[in-house]
Amino acid sequence: xxxSDAARAAGFIEKTAELTxxxxxxxxxASLVGLTRDQLKDSxxxxxxxxxxxxxxxxxxxxxxxxxxxxxFAEMTNMGKELRAKLAAAYTLARPQVVSExxxxxxxxxxxIRMASTGPLDKGAEIECVYIPETDRxxxxxxxxxxxTLTCSFCHTGTQRxxxxxxxxxxxxxxxxxxxxxxxxxxxTPPEGAFVPNDGGxxxxxxxxxxxxxPLYNTxxxxxxIEVMSDGEGLTLSRRRITVSTSGVVPQMERxxxxxxxxxxxxxxxxxxELRDELVPINRKYDIAQLLDACRAYPGLSNARRIxxxxxxxxxxxxxxxxxxxxxxxxxxxxAKINLIPFNPWPGSKxxxxxxxxxxxxxxxxxxxxxxxxxxxxxxxxxxxxxxxLKSETEKxxxxxxxxxxxxxxxxxxYAVGNGE
Ligand code: SAH
Ligand code: SF4
Numbered sequence: 001x002x003x004s005d006a007a008r009a010a011g012f013i014e015k016t017a018e019l020t021x022x023x024x025x026x027x028x029x030a031s032l033v034g035l036t037r038d039q040l041k042d043s044x045x046x047x048x049x050x051x052x053x054x055x056x057x058x059x060x061x062x063x064x065x066x067x068x069x070x071x072x073f074a075e076m077t078n079m080g081k082e083l084r085a086k087l088a089a090a091y092t093l094a095r096p097q098v099v100s101e102x103x104x105x106x107x108x109x110x111x112x113i114r115m116a117s118t119g120p121l122d123k124g125a126e127i128e129c130v131y132i133p134e135t136d137r138x139x140x141x142x143x144x145x146x147x148x149t150l151t152c153s154f155c156h157t158g159t160q161r162x163x164x165x166x167x168x169x170x171x172x173x174x175x176x177x178x179x180x181x182x183x184x185x186x187x188x189t190p191p192e193g194a195f196v197p198n199d200g201g202x203x204x205x206x207x208x209x210x211x212x213x214x215p216l217y218n219t220x221x222x223x224x225x226i227e228v229m230s231d232g233e234g235l236t237l238s239r240r241r242i243t244v245s246t247s248g249v250v251p252q253m254e255r256x257x258x259x260x261x262x263x264x265x266x267x268x269x270x271x272x273x274e275l276r277d278e279l280v281p282i283n284r285k286y287d288i289a290q291l292l293d294a295c296r297a298y299p300g301l302s303n304a305r306r307i308x309x310x311x312x313x314x315x316x317x318x319x320x321x322x323x324x325x326x327x328x329x330x331x332x333x334x335x336a337k338i339n340l341i342p343f344n345p346w347p348g349s350k351x352x353x354x355x356x357x358x359x360x361x362x363x364x365x366x367x368x369x370x371x372x373x374x375x376x377x378x379x380x381x382x383x384x385x386x387x388x389x390l391k392s393e394t395e396k397x398x399x400x401x402x403x404x405x406x407x408x409x410x411x412x413x414x415y416a417v418g419n420g421e
Contacts, residue, residue: 033172035228036227037062043091047086060079061076062231066228069188095180096113096114096170098114099112127170132380135197137197137199137201138196138203141210142171142209144171144209144211145163145218146163146212149217150282157213184202184203202236214247215244216253222260223255223259223260226239239261239262244262245266250286250291251286253298254294266309267280269318279318295334296333308336309337311327313343314353315352321362327366336371
């Protein structure tokens, strides 16, 4: 296993991975989908669009790609034929490929998405993305990495050995894929029988970074993706409806607040360092006290803008009355919401979910202390789409990735991490 020196010094095991790849090239040219305004500008300049036109052309592309969901340059009728032909010769509007879609009894949808290949030996990394419709909102749970370098003991993603960061375009593309699939563009309609919100708003109204990966180990790309997703002339998601969930990468929290200004969720899961060290091993690097200090410093907190603390209910591990009392005591003074998450088992997991009566009792103590403590109803359990159950098919690429690593060509592809089995 590759272990960084810093991690070793902290006595904390962290898988390492080569974490950056260039935006993937789709057949027939690179896709413009997911790019920032600056990247679009460079793409236009590269095919000879004159400097004086660039701003206007970027605005036009932006509108077609992000407001209308265009899939073909031919639709872009306010651009000249010649330019459209040039664009089509050099680029595509291809989305990452949807390998499979599963629809739960409760309307939740899970997509397995294959990203464009990053080199001759890369078949394309696969990630999962989940759509959770309710009557008054539609939440998209996006991934920020392929797998996760952290190894929280109750999380399926943490057992995945292949890890790389997603580019900002790959993060944005998840929203585009979701909007395509549920007909969330002007003039489009949802598929027959689909469950979508009926309050007249967008079908995807909220984004949570609670899919695969630790978003604050990929802060640059996450912040850039949020810029694109929240742009008022394109995808128009409100930053207040975007939540970034972190296991506690303390040094990056301030940056997230300053640059992305989204809502924050913390995967707390334990109230004593000894236990949190085991459940959420990054705690050995940044302990509970440091984590809560960083929470207190998060900009813009108020009663209307609270931090969500996630707490997974593990039978006999973290679910006692004393744990509940300690939890409310720890959070004193922080505008907070507490989300109790029933543990979602996965094949081979060593924990069980707390009994219902225990969860109710825990919730009661938290409630009496003044916190609304909704127990998050697991959604999409029948399709293994619930929190912490995502683990992609990319695992199958392990042998290939090992080969790439051995040949020293991993920097442009996917790395194998793990115990070298
Ligand atoms: N890496 C980030 C975001 C992804 S995980 C983080 O850890 O915050 C999203 C949430 O699901 C986290 O709170 C995580 O701790 C929780 N989770 C992971 N595995 C789970 C499981 N098996 N059952 C319930 N929740 C789980
Ligand atoms: Fe990674 Fe979050 Fe899973 Fe921990 S809970 S292993 S940080 S995805």
